[in-house]
Amino acid sequence: MKLHAADDGALLLEEVPPFLFRLLGEIAVRAASDHPRVEARFFPDPASDDELIEDWKSLVQPELQVLFQSARETVQADLRGASEHKKGVSMRIPKTHGDAWMSALNQARLAIAEESGFREKDMAAEVAPDPDDPRAMALFQLGFYGFLQECLVRMQDKTS
């Protein structure tokens, strides 16, 4: 897989192997998990004040849900614009979609970690993808999304 920045600030992904492209297609699915631990992580209490927590749930949480959903939809739309070639899949992440991608990748990573119960030491390990080992696959997916998110953060750093 090759990644490079276009002149207009877009991130170009080229020669993406079908296996990795399939993982990209799972970003929105993983991020939209309805696991209770994922929900608790996405919408943490803002304080120990019960009244504020209630207000937060009714006023802030719905706004955040819309924001997270919107980021996932942007990612899905960009993936639909991908094209297949002999050497793999090519696609572009427009500069203006960088924030949505960082959000969706972050959502997916947090959801995977919560669902799988990963701790810091788990995530520090180098893991090869193993289709027969769901935990190893989840760790690989977490790492792959982290790599892509890191690339997007660095691009933001360069342009800010």
Add this chain to the structure above:
Amino acid sequence: MPSLDCPEKETLEEAGLDEPWNVVVHNDPVNLMSYVALIFRRVFGFSQEKADAHMLEVHHKGRSIVWTGTREKAELYVQQLHAHLLLATLEPAPQQ
């Protein structure tokens, strides 16, 4: 002379609106360190050095007070941090 009630002041005091509040960011093993620093720069306008210092404090000490001020603004900052999926809370700042 009879004393006059001062409801505005009372309301402010009851809600703790006139006391300083801290915005605290808590450690999270999943969020990338570079991403956390980027969000600090965007939300609070920190320099790269200040953002990195707070990010490292979160990473090593488990939490960092990133801002102190009015409760209303603290709530707004916590909402922005939650929008970026950072673990953040607000808490009354200890009185000196």
